[in-house]
Amino acid sequence: MNNNNSNHDNNTVSALKAIGEVFAAGYYENENAGNFQRCVRGLIRSLESVPVAQYQPGWKLYPAGEFNLWNPGYDAAVCFHYAFGLEVDSARLRRKAAEVHGENSFRWRLVDQAATELAFLRESDIPPQFGLGGRAYTHGVIHYERLLHEGLTGVLERVERLHDRNPEFYGALRELLEAMCAYVRRCVESIRPDAPPELIAALEQVPLHPARNFYEAILAYNFFWYFDSCDSGGRVDAVLAPYAGDGTPEAEQQALFQEFWHNFDLNNGWHVILDSAQKTCIPAIRAQRPYRRPNSGILIDENTPDEVWEAIFDNWNAGNPSPSLYARNNYRRELECATGIGGDDAETFCFGGCTELMIQGKSNTKSIEAGIHLLRILEDTGLDYPDYETFYTVFLRNIQTQIDLMTEGVRRNHEASALYLPQPIRTLFVDDCIERGLDFEAGGARYNTSVINVVGLTDTINSLYAIRAAFRGELSVSVPGLAAALANDFEGAEMLRRELLALPKYGNDIPEVDQPGREFARQISEKIRKASLPGRPFLPAVILFITYEWLGWTIGATADGRRAGAALTDSFGATQGSDLSGPTALLKSASALNPAEFPGTPVLNVRLNRELLATPEARKRLKALLTSYFQMGGLQLQVTVANEEILRRACEEPEKYPELIVRIGGYSEYFKNLSPELRREVARRTIHNF
Amino acid sequence: MQGIVFDIHKFAIHDGPGIRTTVFLKGCPLRCIWCHNPESQERAPEIFFIPEKCIGCGWCFSVCPNHCHVARETAHEFHRENCIRCGRCTERCYAEALELVGSAMTPEAVMEEVLKDRIFYETSQGGMTISGGEPMMQFDFTLDLARRAKAAGIHVCLDTCGEAPYEQYETIRPFVDLFLYDVKATDPEIHRRLTGVSNERIRENLRRLDRSGAKTILRCPLVPGVNDDDAHLLGIAALADSLENVQEITLHPYHPLGIDKCARLGKQPRLDDKNFATEDDVARWLKIIQAHCSVKTVRS
Ligand code: SF4
Ligand code: SF4
Numbered sequence: 001m002n003n004n005n006s007n008h009d010n011n012t013v014s015a016l017k018a019i020g021e022v023f024a025a026g027y028y029e030n031e032n033a034g035n036f037q038r039c040v041r042g043l044i045r046s047l048e049s050v051p052v053a054q055y056q057p058g059w060k061l062y063p064a065g066e067f068n069l070w071n072p073g074y075d076a077a078v079c080f081h082y083a084f085g086l087e088v089d090s091a092r093l094r095r096k097a098a099e100v101h102g103e104n105s106f107r108w109r110l111v112d113q114a115a116t117e118l119a120f121l122r123e124s125d126i127p128p129q130f131g132l133g134g135r136a137y138t139h140g141v142i143h144y145e146r147l148l149h150e151g152l153t154g155v156l157e158r159v160e161r162l163h164d165r166n167p168e169f170y171g172a173l174r175e176l177l178e179a180m181c182a183y184v185r186r187c188v189e190s191i192r193p194d195a196p197p198e199l200i201a202a203l204e205q206v207p208l209h210p211a212r213n214f215y216e217a218i219l220a221y222n223f224f225w226y227f228d229s230c231d232s233g234g235r236v237d238a239v240l241a242p243y244a245g246d247g248t249p250e251a252e253q254q255a256l257f258q259e260f261w262h263n264f265d266l267n268n269g270w271h272v273i274l275d276s277a278q279k280t281c282i283p284a285i286r287a288q289r290p291y292r293r294p295n296s297g298i299l300i301d302e303n304t305p306d307e308v309w310e311a312i313f314d315n316w317n318a319g320n321p322s323p324s325l326y327a328r329n330n331y332r333r334e335l336e337c338a339t340g341i342g343g344d345d346a347e348t349f350c351f352g353g354c355t356e357l358m359i360q361g362k363s364n365t366k367s368i369e370a371g372i373h374l375l376r377i378l379e380d381t382g383l384d385y386p387d388y389e390t391f392y393t394v395f396l397r398n399i400q401t402q403i404d405l406m407t408e409g410v411r412r413n414h415e416a417s418a419l420y421l422p423q424p425i426r427t428l429f430v431d432d433c434i435e436r437g438l439d440f441e442a443g444g445a446r447y448n449t450s451v452i453n454v455v456g457l458t459d460t461i462n463s464l465y466a467i468r469a470a471f472r473g474e475l476s477v478s479v480p481g482l483a484a485a486l487a488n489d490f491e492g493a494e495m496l497r498r499e500l501l502a503l504p505k506y507g508n509d510i511p512e513v514d515q516p517g518r519e520f521a522r523q524i525s526e527k528i529r530k531a532s533l534p535g536r537p538f539l540p541a542v543i544l545f546i547t548y549e550w551l552g553w554t555i556g557a558t559a560d561g562r563r564a565g566a567a568l569t570d571s572f573g574a575t576q577g578s579d580l581s582g583p584t585a586l587l588k589s590a591s592a593l594n595p596a597e598f599p600g601t602p603v604l605n606v607r608l609n610r611e612l613l614a615t616p617e618a619r620k621r622l623k624a625l626l627t628s629y630f631q632m633g634g635l636q637l638q639v640t641v642a643n644e645e646i647l648r649r650a651c652e653e654p655e656k657y658p659e660l661i662v663r664i665g666g667y668s669e670y671f672k673n674l675s676p677e678l679r680r681e682v683a684r685r686t687i688h689n690f
Numbered sequence: 691m692q693g694i695v696f697d698i699h700k701f702a703i704h705d706g707p708g709i710r711t712t713v714f715l716k717g718c719p720l721r722c723i724w725c726h727n728p729e730s731q732e733r734a735p736e737i738f739f740i741p742e743k744c745i746g747c748g749w750c751f752s753v754c755p756n757h758c759h760v761a762r763e764t765a766h767e768f769h770r771e772n773c774i775r776c777g778r779c780t781e782r783c784y785a786e787a788l789e790l791v792g793s794a795m796t797p798e799a800v801m802e803e804v805l806k807d808r809i810f811y812e813t814s815q816g817g818m819t820i821s822g823g824e825p826m827m828q829f830d831f832t833l834d835l836a837r838r839a840k841a842a843g844i845h846v847c848l849d850t851c852g853e854a855p856y857e858q859y860e861t862i863r864p865f866v867d868l869f870l871y872d873v874k875a876t877d878p879e880i881h882r883r884l885t886g887v888s889n890e891r892i893r894e895n896l897r898r899l900d901r902s903g904a905k906t907i908l909r910c911p912l913v914p915g916v917n918d919d920d921a922h923l924l925g926i927a928a929l930a931d932s933l934e935n936v937q938e939i940t941l942h943p944y945h946p947l948g949i950d951k952c953a954r955l956g957k958q959p960r961l962d963d964k965n966f967a968t969e970d971d972v973a974r975w976l977k978i979i980q981a982h983c984s985v986k987t988v989r990s
């Protein structure tokens with residue numbers, strides 16, 4: 001606890017300090033200051049009180065292990081957080097105050113008032129129904145490249161040069177930087193007795209000063225990443241590549257990457273994007289093998305060397321789906337098309353969070369800012385119309401209404417963030433906040449974009465096909481009959497449900513489904529893009545991982561045969577069990593929808609048999625399969641290899657895996673069609689042979 | 691013109707080079723005891739029936755013109771003897787208990803499906819494979835498909851057991867890039883016992899094709915204890931070495947998946963061996979053949 005500023009210790013400050021809320025206490029030191037200054041004060045107080053990161057014996061990187069710089073031990077009810085600027089748990093804040101000060105005491109009431117104010121700041125203006133995978137969330141990638149070049153002291157110099165332009169703003173930044181430098185020095189002194197001299201020597205250089213070799217560079221990268229509260233890493237290998245020319249052997253690079261990824265894993269770090277044109281990508285890929293995080297991807301193009309492909313395939317074969325593949329040239333093109341960002345900056349696109357498109361170190365990309373739930377709108381639209389065309393027109397109109405509502409929420413949210421939720425760390429570390437003299441949330445970043453998620457795209461396309469068939473009298477029931485069956489969750493209408501399930505589905509390269517789907521996707525994408533705010537393009541995305549089960553919970557039965565409450569389809573993929581025509585058909589369907597409409601990232605997950613990784617011959621085919629998708633305009637692909645777990649579950653409940661195909665030699669058969677005896681045998685062999 | 695097609699399999703990766711689409715035609719002059727595609731043997735369409743999947747919806751009972759489907763207490767009886775294979779019962783069996791195997795298709799319709807994956811053939815140097823059954827049983831149709839594929843610039847493989855008049859091979863040769871040619875037994879008598887026909891004409895056709903410059907891959911189904919004796923393995927090696935244009939020998943280890951399909955067709959499997967060939971078997975076969983011939987030999 002710091003007592004030097006006792007003149008600032010008004011009553012609220014001391015009430016907050018007494019319950020260990022250092023950030024909040026700092027925030028209340030000068031209630032007359034602007035929010036930016038107050039937030040900076042909170043950060044400085046956090047830095048002053050945070051314990052030094054433990055030195056982990058044997059580790060070359062520091063900090064290492066699970067460590068939240070801005071909320072050590074997760075004790076604070078109020079702290080800084082990159083996603084929203086502030087993390088506020090007002091109930092906990094009150095509880096802590098009640099424990100220490102006694103409920104309804106004077107000091108409790110001061111904290112209570114602060115809790116109300118802070119919660120108000122944090123409250124988003126985006127209505128909850130648009131919180132689909134994110135709500136006003138901001139992942140980000142700071143300007144690692146520049147930070148490695150200039151170090152904290154370089155940033156400090158830039159801030160000081162501009163000081164007179166806006167003494168309040170730059171003065172606050174200078175104090176913050178000084179507190180960060182002081183923290184680094186405190187760390188070095190504290191670990192000096194235990195840590196090896198190489199680490200200490202390197203820490204005396206970085207992150208304060210420019211990195212001079214590979215070790216210092218990755219050490220600085222790691223340290224800045226902790227300062228940024230362990231979010232996304234961006235183009236790690238490309239930024240480090242120039243330093244790798246110092247003769248650091250590949251094995252040593254791999255060992256360092258492995259520690260970095262281990263830190264990602266332990267701190268739930270997010271995305272990194274590797275570059276297949278960099279030699280350093282190979283040790284980075286290999287280092288990933290034991291770790292779930294980061295969500296890594298790799299930029300692929302026609303020049304990607306075979307040895308990089310081999311490293312990727314080896315990871316997949318080992319059961320790790322990372323890295324996923326990103327088509328460099330397609331992304332580059334679609335980024336420019338969607339946002340107008342071109343030139344050198346466009347070359348440094350990267351991803352934050354799950355896989356949200358942004359520019360390294362230069363963008364404020366709200367990801368995921370909001371989303372629209374197509375199935376919810378479809379359900380609300382109902383089927384009470386004279387013909388399909390009328391129904392479809394109303395459906396589109398309803399989508400527009402929801403987009404308008406969402407956009408208004410997003411707009412208000414930006415106004416509020418600019419006023420109340422500053423991001424001083426990103427203001428320091430993202431271009432051009434310092435030069436513009438503006439907070440990251442108030443227009444400081446060179447580029448400002450928002451990723452808008454589209455939920456239920458392919459489910460809706462399948463449903464629209466079925467609804468059209470119903471209106472045309474091609475089903476065994478009338479439209480009102482279909483509506484009634486949906487309302488009753490197919491109670492007593494199991495045959496109808498099966499009839500619907502048997503209709504042509506997206507994912508099978510059937511033009512009758514995919515072509516209207518393409519037109520629908522285009523309309524949705526266009527509506528979202530047109531809703532963009534001035535200076536803030538909206539990037540449509542389709543990001544829905546199977547773990548987002550809850551998005552289906554409140555949606556009733558749908559015309560594609562899905563039961564009420566069932567999970568929705570995984571992103572840009574085909575509904576589970578409906579892509580029965582193999583991977584080529586799935587990739588054809590996906591490209592027919594035109595992934596470029598959703599550059600925020602149209603996530604496509606392909607499940608493949610391990611057999612495809614077994615021999616050099618098979619790998620050649622696999623590479624051809626995947627690159628064909630990119631030739632057809634695909635942007636991103638992630639591959640999961642059918643593993644032991646899936647086969648075991650499929651043995652027990654084969655009907656849940658109708659698309660699972662087993663291949664024995666030239667023979668392929670749907671797994672579910674095998675007798676139980678053969679299923680077990682095939683599973684056993686598939687697991688061990690392929 | 692129409693052919694009886696029982697499957698068009700996308701992303702086939704064991705029927706020739708690259709990524710392929712395999713078109714399976716019905717009808718086969720052989721009756722291999724281990725047949726892995728028993729539904730391909732008959733020329734006419736057939737009905738797969740999996741009783742465990744029937745949910746008793748009653749559709750098939752009501753639509754069959756010959757009353758082949760009968761409900762007996764809890765069991766669903768299927769009287770195949772009266773079935774005229776019209777496919778009406780299979781049309782709306784959403785439980786997938788009934789499935790029509792084989793339907794008439796025009797070459798245009800087949801090619802439309804095949805051409806959908808053109809980009810994958812281009813990136814992988816793959817193409818179309820015509821298989822069966824024995825595609826030469828529907829020679830005119832097979833020839834037409836091969837011609838169309840060639841005209842479209844697509845690589846063509848023909849998977850054949852070799853039992854057809856040589857003139858037909860001579861006619862189709864210009865439109866086939868690679869023959870996948872079965873070698874099932876070396877000794878003619880054994881061949882007859884295992885497949886129902888002697889291999890004399892089959893061997894002769896292979897030699898003539900080879901002399902004409904046609905490229906082949908020898909496909910050898912091997913069943914432990916049935917046709918994996920040393921004499922046959924050495925026979926394969928000698929055969930491959932005696933020919934000029936064999937690109938590769940692929941060994942196809944026995945698997946019992948055909949037995950399941952026999953049950954679905956209401957047929958008795960002729961070889962009721964439920965054991966897969968083991969890794970040791972495959973290793974032995976590879977070792978013997980590789981030691982005795984210069985042609986690249988791989989397992990499928
Ligand atoms: S040649 Fe092939 S399809 Fe014909 S019986 Fe033999 S294994 Fe079956
Ligand atoms: S149609 Fe299918 S599910 Fe219905 S009774 Fe016949 S076999 Fe059974």
Ligand code: SF4
Nearest residue numbers: 754773774776777779
């Ligand atoms: S195919 Fe036709 S004749 Fe045969 S069982 Fe079905 S409906 Fe009856």
